[in-house]
Amino acid sequence: MASILIVEDEAAINELVKRNLQLVGHQCHSVFDGKTAVSKIQRQSYDLMILDIMLPGLDGFEVIKQSNETPTIFLTAKNSLPDRIKGFSMGADDYLTKPFEMLELLARVEAVLRRTQKTASCYETGNVKIDFSGRLVFHNGQLVECTPKEYELLEVLVNNRNIALSREKLLELVWGYDFEGDTRTVDVHIQKLRKKLGWEDKIKTVYKLGYRLEVGR
Structure with a gap:
């Protein structure tokens, strides 16, 4: 970095x-x-x-x-x-x-x-690769189909990796201030990302708060 x-x-x-x-x-x-x-x-x-x-x-x-x-x-x-x-x-x-x-x-x-092109346009951890410029996600070399909100949630988690984020903050960052749904929307999208990327052990649930993407620096 x-x-x-x-x-x-x-x-x-x-x-x-x-x-x-x-x-x-x-x-x-x-x-x-x-x-x-x-x-x-x-x-x-x-x-x-x-x-x-x-x-x-x-x-x-x-x-x-x-x-x-x-x-x-x-x-x-x-x-x-x-x-x-x-x-x-x-x-x-x-x-x-x-x-x-x-x-x-x-x-x-x-x-x-x-x-300023001082950071990589891709991020890799384990068997997952994210191409930020193309908004593409790969798992074991295979393209993963993500909805726009799944991708945006993933990018927020990656950019704030190892930091605990509340469900409310994730709603604000991904869905915006005017979103009328509730925090269960975040939970559903988190579960989908875990399954698609095999990240059951990486996207940690933070008790009574939200989630944290736990990866090496």
Whole structure:
């Protein structure tokens, strides 16, 4: 997966972001001030930088000036329109304000990495292969017929692998806010994916919550 530099001076947020990115398979490096970030970027190439604006030493705007065009997501409490416009005008690929949902950050990371071609267009684990660009799923080399919602649910599980997702969150991410059904819809689709992919032991039921795709990083 990707090599990601996290530039955030609040230790708790830095660690939270790092742990969740590592759960889905990324390699992460943490720094806590702007000068150290610039030094890191000048010595090493990164696939993505997650960058706060309000930092000790150099602020995030100064860091991105010296980022060697490293793809960047601003993650900051500065949520005014002028700050957002400045961030994008300086070359940021995305801009997410605090407080934020971790799943949204993970989705934005995945989107930027795909857009910048810093992540693979396919994912493989065991005897299952997923071609994201073609929306194709293979099991033991054979094409698996998935409905659009089965595929979208599978992609959400893969992009958030090793993270527990509630049924409600899965409904929101796959079916949308305006879906009028209930969480049993998720259960039915999970059972179908387990059967089609032989993932009875990989898609774990999280008691009183939802599901987690448990795979190696």
